[in-house]
Amino acid sequence: MRPTIHSLESALLLAIFVCALTVMSAHADEWPPLPSSNAAVEVPAQEWPRRPGPRTVRVLVHYPGGHLDRVNEQTGLMLTLHNWGGTDCVGTADPQTLAERLNVVAICVNYLQSGRQASLEDPEPYDYGYLQALDALRALWFVFNGLQQAERPFHSERIFATGGSGGCNVTLMANKLAPRTFAGVVDLSGMARLSDDTAYNLPGGSRLNARWSRDPESPNYLATDAHEIRFVGNPSHLAVMRQLGSTSRIIVVHGTDDTICPFTETRQMAANMQQDGLSVEPHWISQDAIDGKIFTNSEHGLGNRTGIVLSVAGRYLAADSPEALIREGPTDFEHRDAKVRYPTTNGAYAISYERGYPVGHFEETNAESP
Numbered sequence: 001m002r003p004t005i006h007s008l009e010s011a012l013l014l015a016i017f018v019c020a021l022t023v024m025s026a027h028a029d030e031w032p033p034l035p036s037s038n039a040a041v042e043v044p045a046q047e048w049p050r051r052p053g054p055r056t057v058r059v060l061v062h063y064p065g066g067h068l069d070r071v072n073e074q075t076g077l078m079l080t081l082h083n084w085g086g087t088d089c090v091g092t093a094d095p096q097t098l099a100e101r102l103n104v105v106a107i108c109v110n111y112l113q114s115g116r117q118a119s120l121e122d123p124e125p126y127d128y129g130y131l132q133a134l135d136a137l138r139a140l141w142f143v144f145n146g147l148q149q150a151e152r153p154f155h156s157e158r159i160f161a162t163g164g165s166g167g168c169n170v171t172l173m174a175n176k177l178a179p180r181t182f183a184g185v186v187d188l189s190g191m192a193r194l195s196d197d198t199a200y201n202l203p204g205g206s207r208l209n210a211r212w213s214r215d216p217e218s219p220n221y222l223a224t225d226a227h228e229i230r231f232v233g234n235p236s237h238l239a240v241m242r243q244l245g246s247t248s249r250i251i252v253v254h255g256t257d258d259t260i261c262p263f264t265e266t267r268q269m270a271a272n273m274q275q276d277g278l279s280v281e282p283h284w285i286s287q288d289a290i291d292g293k294i295f296t297n298s299e300h301g302l303g304n305r306t307g308i309v310l311s312v313a314g315r316y317l318a319a320d321s322p323e324a325l326i327r328e329g330p331t332d333f334e335h336r337d338a339k340v341r342y343p344t345t346n347g348a349y350a351i352s353y354e355r356g357y358p359v360g361h362f363e364e365t366n367a368e369s370p
Helices: 005-029 095-102 116-121 130-149 166-177 196-200 224-229 235-244 263-275 305-317
Strands: 039-045 055-062 076-081 104-110 159-164 184-188 249-255 279-285 340-344 347-355 357-364
Touching: 039 130, 055 095, 055 130, 076 095, 076 130, 076 166, 095 104, 095 305, 104 130, 130 159, 130 166, 130 357, 159 166, 159 305, 166 184, 184 305, 224 340, 224 347, 235 263, 235 340, 249 263, 249 305, 263 279
Parallel strands: 076 104, 076 159, 159 184, 184 249, 249 279
Antiparallel strands: 039 055, 055 104, 340 347, 347 357
16 A cells, blocks of 8 residues: 555655654753853753653852862862752852852752742642752763863862852752762751651741642652652661761851751761761851851851851861861762662662763652652
8 A cells, every 4th residue: 555645745754753752851961161261051861751852950069279280180070059949159159259269169959840830839849859969960970071071180089069058058959869979068058858847838837838749649749759858868868878978068157046957967967977977067156156257147048158267167168278178989980880879668779970970760669750
C-alpha cells in the first residue's frame, strides 16, 4: 500500500519533533567555557520533575582581580549563595570582597526558584535545599572542571561555601550532598530543617511558608522521604557523612532572637552534628555581641554578612593564614563514584558523581515516593 499524503506529513512532523528534542537535549547538556573575566554564564541543571524539560541556572563567576589569569596555585573556590527570594549575589557575602580578601574564585548561583515570583508566589512548593544544592554543586563543578580544562593551577583542597538564610540552607545541603568536597562552610542564619510550621504554613512557628501539603493526592504532597533528605541535621545522614570521610569545618552563626529561622532548630542541628563527630563551631549571637558595625542585631539579619564571614571565619578561609582550612584527598567531583547515598524510610537518595558533576535520584524500595 502506498503511503498517503497524510501519513507522509505525519512522519515528517514526527521526524522534525524528534530532531528538535535531540537538539534541545544536546543544548541542555552543553557546558559553556569558563569566562576569562568576571561574568555570568548559564550552565545545565538537573531536570525539575514539577516542570519537566531542559533547565539551566545562571552562575556569576568572580575572580581575584576580576580576571582568570589572576588565579594561582593558592586560589580556592567559594560558593556565596543568595537568600530565599533573592537572585544573583543578594543577601550573602559580597563575592568580589571574598575573591580579593581570601584568594578564591567566588561563585553566586541562581539556583532553582531564585527570585520572588518563583520562590514566594508560584504554586509549586519551595524546594528547600535538595535540587537547589545540586544546582550550586553543578556551578561549583563548572568552575572546578573549567580550571582543570584550562590547565590553570588552583588549590582544589580550598573549597568553601556560605550564604544568607535560605542560601545557607542550600550551603548546608551542598555540604551534605558532596561530603568529600568542602574544607569549610559558614552558615549565616540558615534554615536548619523543613519544620511542619514552615512546610504546611501552620501558626505558632516561623512565618515562612514553603507551600507543601500533607494530602497524598495533592501535587504539593511532602512525602516522608523528601522530608527526611531535607533535614541537614538528620542523625542517620550525619553518620553517613562521617563514614564517607567528611572533614568540613561547619561554622554556624545564628542570632539567639531569630524567629524566622528559629534559633532552637539551629542549636539542635549543631548538637546533632557534634554528637555524630562532625567538626562544628557554633557562634550564638546574643544582645551582648552587638557591636553596631559587624553585628547589628541578634535576630535574623545579624548585620553585615560580608563582615561576619571575614570576622568569624576569615582565619580559616584566608590562603595565607596559619589556621587555613585545607581538605585532604580528592573531591566528590574527582572520585567519580556513586557512594553518596542517604537511606530514607521508603528507599534512599543517591547522588552520583560518575560524570564529575552531581546527578541525584530517589531509589524507591517501598510504596511511597518523593
